[in-house]
Amino acid sequence: MSELDFLAYLKTKMKTNTIRHSSLLGKPIKRVAVLGGSGAFAIGAAEAKGADIFITADLKYHDFFSAENQLILADIGHYESEQFTKNGLVAHLTKKISNFAIVLSNKNTNPVKYF
Structure with missing residues (x-):
């Protein structure tokens, strides 16, 4: 997939309005x-594994x-990067x-707002 197509796909799938990223390659x-x-601590590991x-x-x-x-870094936001974790945990525990x-909360706990 092209870089721009992938970023658009990522934006849609992760339900974020903004992606900060390094230079496209x-x-x-x-x-x-x-x-x-x-x-950030895992940038070197991602690069060592050959991630694009x-x-x-x-x-x-x-x-x-x-x-x-060597690779593109994409910051999608803290909440945005973890928002689907609870669904995975519920599926695993169930x-x-x-x-x-198991009762899954629908409450959005993201303290960050965007203008």
């Missing part, structure tokens, strides 16, 4: 690394220089503990 996205929440793009959150200004034109009632 002019090559297709084939391998994706993802780490929900604050993931690393999706995470809470990148600082200087973190974007870490890409060194499968493992079938006689346990």
